[in-house]
Amino acid sequence: MADDAVTTGPEHTDEPVRVGLVGAGPWATMTQAPMLTGGPETRLVGVWARRAEAARELAEPYGVPAFTEYGALLDECEAVAFAVPPDVQARMATEAARAGKAVLLDKPIGLTLAEAAGLAEAIDSAGVVSQLMLSNRYRPRIREFLARAARFDTLGAQARQITRAFVAGPFAFGWRLEYGVLHDVAPHSLDLLDAAVGKIDRVHATGDTRRWVALTLEHTNGAVSQLALTGEVPEGGYTELAMFGPAGELRLDFRDLAGDEADSAAGWATVRREFAAAVRSGRPHALDVHRGLHLQRLIDQALAGLR
Structure with a gap:
């Protein structure tokens, strides 16, 4: 929801x-x-x-x-x-x-x-x-996705945010490198999962904030989602959210949005x-x-x- x-x-x-x-x-x-x-x-x-x-x-x-x-x-x-x-x-x-x-x-x-x-x-x-x-929450295409998600009966979801945030680029310095993926990258994915699947009540985590973190999320509505996070992949990384339920699958792939400058x-x-x-x-x-x-x-x- x-x-x-x-x-x-x-x-x-x-x-x-x-x-x-x-x-x-x-x-x-x-x-x-x-x-x-x-x-x-x-x-x-x-x-x-x-x-x-x-x-x-x-x-x-x-x-x-x-x-x-x-x-x-x-x-x-x-x-x-x-x-x-x-x-x-x-x-x-x-x-x-x-x-x-x-x-x-x-x-x-x-x-x-x-x-x-x-x-x-x-x-x-x-x-x-x-x-x-x-x-992300202000982009029209993501708002359209969240409107569809509100009507989707979700049993569970899988998401990944695989980026090079800590490898290269203008933001690979300072507090981001010191505190890692949970502070810099996770807020976007946690927010989308919370908005699309349902309010997140509990988080179970394993991994290393400066390398790779895996989260299992328990939602108020009984759904369970999984989220993989890293900022250490120099090439080929992407962000994706897939929701699953009785009606099948609902997917948001940020690679489809990458070139949409108007959005x-x-x-x-x-x-x-x-x-x-x-x-x-x-x-x-x-x-x-x-x-x-x-x-x-x-x-x-x-x-x-x-x-």
Whole structure:
């Protein structure tokens, strides 16, 4: 059973939401800044990063200031988008929420369950809107799949996310290499399995977070799913979800989506539009900080099993 993709809000607002961007690394450069400047719903008002030079390099092409003080950025925006390591995000998003700013969060929302719970508590106490950048969940073709999954009677499922995330590419460094596949890769697959098959209650894990992890997931509705994860395969990796039941099989293969640039672009536009709608309406998005906290609890269960 799929959860609702989004809490709907206004389709258009007269004034774009003024968003500050925290971070100036590959994720901020490749996705966040282009997304926030790519449509009328949001307006990028500035960039803050730990390295002032990196902030200036990212801000300059968009004609916005690079802030050297985080508080000064908060003074200029209504909302903050984060593209920084999870522990840094948990701390800085807590400060943003307490300053009354809506937050657009990356996954995972913290490195530890305690960090994630603290962030969720701060957002709830402040009463601000939050939204989680589970990028796959905004793509039209994946939403279509989840709509079919909601009507599919599932006995069990198998999924794999076999990537080269830790071998090569712009993200093969830092916290991702240190903490491994459960923090970097697993949130996407856990979220899709939870949305497509049913709420995940328990996780049983074996393996090594820096090599290969195998998870068995127990869902509230009685279904059982299995998930294989690695970021160490340099060639030939792919992501796939197959659901099985009395009606046969329902499959999502990300290789079919790899070249669909229109679908990808539509997904980023949807992130921007729905975040702006949530901020303007004040109504929480379905993929909010509590979605991130649920995924963090599943990661914590898996880590406990591995220990």
